[in-house]
Amino acid sequence: MELFDSHAHLDIERTTQKQLRALLDRAFEQGLVGIVAIAGATRVGEYELTLQLATDDRRIHAAAGIHPHAASGATIDALDKLMAVLDHERVVALGEIGLDYHYNYSPPAEQRRAFVAQLRMAHKAALPVIVHTRQAEADTAAILADEGVEQVGGVLHCFSSGVELARSALNLGLYISFSGMITFPKADEIRSIAAEVPIERILAETDTPFLSPHPMRGRTNEPSHVKYVVEKLAQIREIDAEEMARVCTANTRQCFRLLEALPQE
Numbered sequence: 001m002e003l004f005d006s007h008a009h010l011d012i013e014r015t016t017q018k019q020l021r022a023l024l025d026r027a028f029e030q031g032l033v034g035i036v037a038i039a040g041a042t043r044v045g046e047y048e049l050t051l052q053l054a055t056d057d058r059r060i061h062a063a064a065g066i067h068p069h070a071a072s073g074a075t076i077d078a079l080d081k082l083m084a085v086l087d088h089e090r091v092v093a094l095g096e097i098g099l100d101y102h103y104n105y106s107p108p109a110e111q112r113r114a115f116v117a118q119l120r121m122a123h124k125a126a127l128p129v130i131v132h133t134r135q136a137e138a139d140t141a142a143i144l145a146d147e148g149v150e151q152v153g154g155v156l157h158c159f160s161s162g163v164e165l166a167r168s169a170l171n172l173g174l175y176i177s178f179s180g181m182i183t184f185p186k187a188d189e190i191r192s193i194a195a196e197v198p199i200e201r202i203l204a205e206t207d208t209p210f211l212s213p214h215p216m217r218g219r220t221n222e223p224s225h226v227k228y229v230v231e232k233l234a235q236i237r238e239i240d241a242e243e244m245a246r247v248c249t250a251n252t253r254q255c256f257r258l259l260e261a262l263p264q265e
């Protein structure tokens with residue numbers, strides 16, 4: 001299968017260099033043609049490891065942004081540093097950014113401020129955005145519309161919201177990315193949305209190291225597990241898994257404008 005993991009964290013501190021190498025080897029052996037690696041989501045401003053990985057291996061593409069959990073750390077200096085990193089030739093997206101009112105690790109007002117500031121940076125940098133949203137559907141939809149996200153494009157990652165937000169995102173031209181959550185027994189609502197989203201707007205992701213899909217649930221997640229997400233999507237859409245993989249990979253390349261990376265036939 002031609003697989004692409006549209007969202008993975010390769011810079012989480014508990015992974016050693018050796019574990020990381022083994023994880024990437026397994027991914028590429030499984031047929032992954034690409035990974036979008038999210039830099040700095042757990043440590044504000046620490047983008048170096050992911051940028052190095054993306055520089056060393058062209059199959060790894062980097063995204064950088066200040067996560068809503070860390071929004072209180074979105075100081076002028078932190079935003080300036082991020083703006084400079086967005087110029088790096090291996091950075092394909094600004095993210096992940098957004099709102100998470102489930103945990104409120106940063107106060108909601110600060111989350112909104114950091115989200116708006118970074119959406120404006122996406123316009124300046126001409127980069128698509130990767131949006132994280134949890135229990136903040138109305139504010140997310142309003143801010144994305146107000147800030148003209150349709151001009152930069154992007155994706156709602158690890159989709160776990162209701163149908164209203166899915167519709168708003170689709171109307172704004174965004175992609176919707178599904179994670180291992182769609183394999184969980186209680187995820188009927190997410191599966192019903194995955195059945196309805198236009199197929200050309202669907203991406204697949206792992207959100208490594210979180211949310212390992214069934215049958216790997218309970219183990220640390222890794223990019224090679226994206227195949228379980230794709231297989232579940234194929235089952236939901238009643239199409240062949242190879243075809244689903246091909247579509248998700250093509251959509252990921254469209255979303256992040258990686259068309260120059262298409263293999264020569």
Ligand SMILES: [Zn+2]
Binds near residue numbers: 132158
């Ligand atoms: Zn997220």
Ligand SMILES: [Zn+2]
Binds near residue numbers: 007009038041096207
């Ligand atoms: Zn993430």
